[in-house]
Amino acid sequence: MRRPIGQPDDLLDARREERPPRGGRHLRRGRRARRRPRRAPRTVAHRRDAPGHGHGLDGHRPRRAPRGDGPTGTPSRSRDRRSRVSGAWIAAFVAVSLAALVTLVLVLGLIRQLGGILERVETLLLDAEGLAPLHGLPVGSPLPSFQATTAAGGTVSDADVRGHPGIFLFLDVDCAPCRALLDELSDDDGPPLPVPLYVLIEGTTEARERLPGWIVTINPEATSLPRSFRSSVRPNAIAFDARGVVVERSTPNAIDHLREMAERIIIAEVEEGRGRAERQRGEGPPVGAMEGSEREG
Missing domain, CATH: 3.40.30.10 (Glutaredoxin)
Structure with a gap:
């Protein structure tokens, strides 16, 4: 920097200190070389764990309420949603189990009825073929030769x-x-x-x-x-x-x-x-x- 004519050196030095550095390519390179290494950005957890943040007067952190609960102790919306979903699944499982049990009982009863119907059909078919009586020789008939x-x-x-x-x-x-x-x-x-x-x-x-x-x-x-x-x-x-x-x-x-x-x-x-x-x-x-x-x- 050239000194103007008739200007003392002390005044020039003071102005140099007060004047901000000019921008320029050579200056940016110098600043980049002297720049300190970047630190990771502080998160909410860092600020929460910092000294004096969220602590009591004795320096200890107060106990927090359970996660998901509001300040008044009432369940939060997420917990309500989860409880409603789990209750719906339980109700659906119970309904399906009852339906399966009722179906099984109906099927067993139907099988029993079909067994009796099939026996009657067999009796009628055998009667039509001339094989009756099914319960043995009629009373009064002699024993066959055997x-x-x-x-x-x-x-x-x-x-x-x-x-x-x-x-x-x-x-x-x-x-x-x-x-x-x-x-x-x-x-x-x-x-x-x-x-x-x-x-x-x-x-x-x-x-x-x-x-x-x-x-x-x-x-x-x-x-x-x-x-x-x-x-x-x-x-x-x-x-x-x-x-x-x-x-x-x-x-x-x-x-x-x-x-x-x-x-x-x-x-x-x-x-x-x-x-x-x-x-x-x-x-x-x-x-x-x-x-x-x-x-x-």
């Missing part, structure tokens, strides 16, 4: 069962009432039936091995036996008298039903024997004539 093997290794035929009353019982292990009746027969500690009981079980051999010894178990290989007896429902019991004539048929669900059936057969046999004795004493027609009329009928 021959089958027993689980003990013997044989049984229509000639063997004639001469004394008895009951044929047809079961299937896939039938729930049949399984219940098998369990009752296996665990029964009472006396045996007063008449022979012939049982044919379709299915596994475990159920046949559990039956007591007084029951005559027929091997299921004799598949023609149920067809000969016209038995297509399970369980099915067919009772016959000493002459080999069917006197009763039923669908037993317990061993007590079989005992009652056997008792009725015995009572009928006793009454028939008493009638024969009375006829022999002359109180009725001759026995031979009566038997001849029965054969003709």
